Amino acid sequence: xxxxxxxxxxxxxxxxxxxxxxxxxxxxxxxxxxxxxxxxxxxxxxxxxxxxxxxxxxxxxxxxxxxxxxxxxxxxxxxxxxxxxxxxxxxxxxxxxxxxxxxxxxxxxxxxxxxxxxxxxxxxxxxxxxxxxxxxxxxxxxxxxxxxxxxxxxxxxxxxxxxxxxxxxxxxxxxxxxxxxxxxxxxxxxxxxxxxxxxxxxxxxxxxxxxxxxxxxxxxxxxxxxxxxxxxxxxxxxxxxxxxxxxxxxxxxxxxxxxxxxxxxxxxxxxxxxxxxxxxxxxxxxxxxxxxxxxxxxxxxxxxxxxxxxxxxxxxxxxxxxxxxxxxxxxxxxxxxxxxxxxxxxxxxxxxxxxxxxxxxxxxxxxxxxxxxxxxxxxxxxxxxxxxxxxxxxxxxxxxxxxxxxxxxxxxxxxxxx
Amino acid sequence: xxxxxxxxxxxxxxxxxxxxxxxxxxxxxxxxxxxxxxxxxxxxxxxxxxxxxxxxxxxxxxxxxxxxxxxxxxxxxxxxxxxxxxxxxxxxxxxxxxxxxxxxxxxxxxxxxxxxxxxxxxxxxxxxxxxxxxxxxxxxxxxxxxxxxxxxxxxxxxxxxxxxxxxxxxxxxxxxxxxxxxxxxxxxxxxxxxxxxxxxxxxxxxxxxxxxxxxxxxxxxxxxxxxxxxxxxxxxxxxxxxxxxxxxxxxxxxxxxxxxxxxxxxxxxxxxxxxxxxxxxxxxxxxxxxxxxxxxxxxxxxxxxxxxxxxxxxxxxxxxxxxxxxxxxxxxxxxxxxxxxxxxxxxxxxxxxxxxxxxxxxxxxxxxxxxxxxxxxxxxxxxxxxxxxxxxxxxxxxxxxxxxxxxxxxxxxxxxxx
Numbered sequence: 001x002x003x004x005x006x007x008x009x010x011x012x013x014x015x016x017x018x019x020x021x022x023x024x025x026x027x028x029x030x031x032x033x034x035x036x037x038x039x040x041x042x043x044x045x046x047x048x049x050x051x052x053x054x055x056x057x058x059x060x061x062x063x064x065x066x067x068x069x070x071x072x073x074x075x076x077x078x079x080x081x082x083x084x085x086x087x088x089x090x091x092x093x094x095x096x097x098x099x100x101x102x103x104x105x106x107x108x109x110x111x112x113x114x115x116x117x118x119x120x121x122x123x124x125x126x127x128x129x130x131x132x133x134x135x136x137x138x139x140x141x142x143x144x145x146x147x148x149x150x151x152x153x154x155x156x157x158x159x160x161x162x163x164x165x166x167x168x169x170x171x172x173x174x175x176x177x178x179x180x181x182x183x184x185x186x187x188x189x190x191x192x193x194x195x196x197x198x199x200x201x202x203x204x205x206x207x208x209x210x211x212x213x214x215x216x217x218x219x220x221x222x223x224x225x226x227x228x229x230x231x232x233x234x235x236x237x238x239x240x241x242x243x244x245x246x247x248x249x250x251x252x253x254x255x256x257x258x259x260x261x262x263x264x265x266x267x268x269x270x271x272x273x274x275x276x277x278x279x280x281x282x283x284x285x286x287x288x289x290x291x292x293x294x295x296x297x298x299x300x301x302x303x304x305x306x307x308x309x310x311x312x313x314x315x316x317x318x319x320x321x322x323x324x325x326x327x328x329x330x331x332x333x334x335x336x337x338x339x340x341x342x343x344x345x346x347x348x349x350x351x352x353x354x355x356x357x358x359x360x361x362x363x364x365x366x367x368x369x370x371x372x373x374x375x376x377x378x379x380x381x382x383x384x385x386x387x388x389x390x391x392x393x394x395x396x397x398x399x400x401x402x403x404x405x406x407x408x409x410x411x412x413x414x415x416x417x418x
Numbered sequence: 419x420x421x422x423x424x425x426x427x428x429x430x431x432x433x434x435x436x437x438x439x440x441x442x443x444x445x446x447x448x449x450x451x452x453x454x455x456x457x458x459x460x461x462x463x464x465x466x467x468x469x470x471x472x473x474x475x476x477x478x479x480x481x482x483x484x485x486x487x488x489x490x491x492x493x494x495x496x497x498x499x500x501x502x503x504x505x506x507x508x509x510x511x512x513x514x515x516x517x518x519x520x521x522x523x524x525x526x527x528x529x530x531x532x533x534x535x536x537x538x539x540x541x542x543x544x545x546x547x548x549x550x551x552x553x554x555x556x557x558x559x560x561x562x563x564x565x566x567x568x569x570x571x572x573x574x575x576x577x578x579x580x581x582x583x584x585x586x587x588x589x590x591x592x593x594x595x596x597x598x599x600x601x602x603x604x605x606x607x608x609x610x611x612x613x614x615x616x617x618x619x620x621x622x623x624x625x626x627x628x629x630x631x632x633x634x635x636x637x638x639x640x641x642x643x644x645x646x647x648x649x650x651x652x653x654x655x656x657x658x659x660x661x662x663x664x665x666x667x668x669x670x671x672x673x674x675x676x677x678x679x680x681x682x683x684x685x686x687x688x689x690x691x692x693x694x695x696x697x698x699x700x701x702x703x704x705x706x707x708x709x710x711x712x713x714x715x716x717x718x719x720x721x722x723x724x725x726x727x728x729x730x731x732x733x734x735x736x737x738x739x740x741x742x743x744x745x746x747x748x749x750x751x752x753x754x755x756x757x758x759x760x761x762x763x764x765x766x767x768x769x770x771x772x773x774x775x776x777x778x779x780x781x782x783x784x785x786x787x788x789x790x791x792x793x794x795x796x797x798x799x800x801x802x803x804x805x806x807x808x809x810x811x812x813x814x815x816x817x818x819x820x821x822x823x824x825x826x827x828x829x830x831x832x833x834x835x836x
Contacts, residue, residue: 023561023703026562026563132554135557136550139557140722142444143448143724143725143728144441268690283721285718287715290710291709292709293705293706300705307558307559311557321732
């Protein structure tokens with residue numbers, strides 16, 4: 001019998017409880033022994049709920065309990081989660097978590113502490129919810145040279161963008177619908193501003209390179225400014241718009257950005273709709289591998305935590321190595337990233353605008369859509385950011401254009417010769 | 419230092435050699451020690467090739483060598499691969515393999531033998547080439563109740579079907595092109611008749627249910643009979659045609675078939691093109707998870723074998739459990755499988771044909787395509803096979819139809835309430 005404690009009986013915590021109960025036979029067969037929740041930490045009472053009889057509001061009850069070998073942290077956020085996890089490891093308990101803030105901020109340090117003590121610190125559910133991605137990255141793909149990690153890592157924004165693109169809603173309407181369905185929180189900032197995706201990208205990149213990627217250094221833009229015009233012109237060129245987390249590991253260094261991007265409708269990631277997530281990993285020998293699935297939600301996320309619990313139950317005496325040192329990895333400056341872009345401008349003189357764009361930007365074609373007259377859009381060269389900005393600055397001098405140009409980058413998988 | 423032997427220096431064997439050499443630093447970091455090929459078994463000579471100095475044609479050289487802890491079997495086929503792997507385990511050596519014939523025929527038995535001796539028998543590369551699928555099935559998804567395993571598991575046929583559908587080639591032309599590019603073998607039977615996909619489906623289903631699925635009991639049809647008409651009518655209804663391996667685990671029992679199927683163009687698996695593979699796993703809590711990547715090819719396949727070597731190098735004293743007993747799993751009879759179908763017929767009396775189809779089959783619509791006049795097609799009800807066959811038999815009595823009706827099943831993910 002393996003005894004587990006769950007910290008926090010919120011969405012994920014109660015999900016872990018439910019998965020362990022409902023899948024008891026599968027889990028016992030897999031772990032070769034029953035897994036039982038001995039304690040659940042929460043300051044709230046849950047009268048009438050079966051969890052009631054194992055509830056405690058005192059963490060010391062769990063730390064002192066010699067029976068408990070594995071702690072599943074499901075409080076979320078940095079504190080008290082970080083202190084609790086550290087104390088758990090110091091009390092010789094294995095830990096698993098779905099907490100991406102904790103993992104990206106303190107993952108390397110907690111892995112080192114776990115290793116030092118022959119324990120495990122696992123976090124499959126911190127990226128991609130129910131999609132097995134952390135374990136494949138750690139076990140299957142890191143024997144190869146990873147050159148790209150990218151994907152749609154946030155279900156809330158993907159739901160909103162799917163609504164905007166399919167049912168022609170504007171951002172506010174789509175957000176309201178997502179909130180109504182429980183896909184978006186009341187305060188949706190972390191999702192819609194891209195912070196959540198950005199942290200998950202930093203975790204995947206850190207695992208790929210074995211060093212710490214500082215998520216605060218990743219250029220991040222949210223989806224709040226996207227308009228129906230963006231979708232209309234993107235569609236015209238054959239693209240959909242997704243909030244992409246885009247990491248490349250090149251011979252020059254590491255690139256990372258989390259921004260709304262155009263992705264061609266022939267690419268499988270363009271099919272990742274609604275609350276689904278999709279991750280693309282590119283490695284030199286293995287080539288492209290993609291993983292799709294539910295990136296959030298109570299049961300998929302909890303299932304991933306339970307897969308960690310089972311994995312730990314089979315490695316109680318052995319640290320499962322993750323190559324992820326506390327050493328910082330520098331990111332290349334955004335100005336050097338070569339991406340093609342869709343650029344859209346409003347003009348006051350159509351003829352001059354056309355000829356200036358032709359002259360300075362040399363696009364293959366310039367597009368107008370009757371519904372959005374007074375605007376032109378084109379696809380830029382695949383060139384560094386600073387080059388595009390420089391060209392656009394020259395264009396702006398003409399006074400033919402109204403307001404700022406709208407720039408949306410285009411996602412391309414990493415080329416293996418880069 | 420971990421010493422490895424490779425059995426067979428063909429495509430996969432030489433790939434394993436290359437991956438171990440080229441990714442030496444990544445692998446050493448991951449395995450926490452260098453991994454070195456001490457012996458390669460092959461009866462051929464490879465003059466001038468660096469492998470020359472470790473070549474042997476005598477398997478006893480490897481079995482007797484106490485330094486060698488891991489054997490990578492890359493001979494393929496049943497014999498001598500099976501005898502060699504068994505001897506390796508009996509000589510206390512861990513084994514990994516990419517050999518699907520071996521795995522589906524003897525996997526359960528070899529796993530039991532490995533377990534008994536505290537060794538490992540691993541086979542990540544036997545399904546989906548470079549796609550991490552066996553390990554996720556074993557570590558992440560089997561703590562959940564798997565209700566469906568399906569996918570495009572053969573790159574050769576997928577390349578041929580992509581050519582037939584995109585560039586309008588017929589089967590023979592597309593096969594010739596695939597052979598020219600090295601995607602199809604001179605004798606393409608195992609691929610084009612679906613035998614290869616069928617074995618891989620049997621492996622995935624066996625892993626999902628923990629019992630032995632007899633691949634010979636799986637209803638299997640190849641792609642050789644597909645015509646341009648099939649593609650044209652499928653396109654009309656919004657579908658593409660793929661060779662699908664389709665497994666369902668229902669409360670009634672297990673369904674499995676490997677046949678060309680229509681898959682709706684809004685489903686991500688429809689985007690799996692060329693030599694790529696795609697696998698869909700459905701589990702009750704985790705919901706749908708999909709894995710895409712290169713299902714074959716020297717380096718992707720070899721990378722997967724090397725991921726097994728590294729995994730074994732970290733579990734030299736511990737058997738990694740796979741739940742897969744030698745007990746047989748019965749399949750439900752094909753006649754009971756409920757699938758919607760596209761049915762196409764030729765007629766000698768259009769009016770009577772239309773009215774008979776309306777009366778007996780009750781389709782939502784009946785479609786004609788001007789290029790293929792004299793034919794009608796419709797989508798059937800979602801009903802058991804025997805029901806459709808019964809209705810078609812009644813239709814045939816009318817003598818209005820010429821030849822046999824063409825039936826193509828439509829792929830649908832398993833419904834979770836089934």
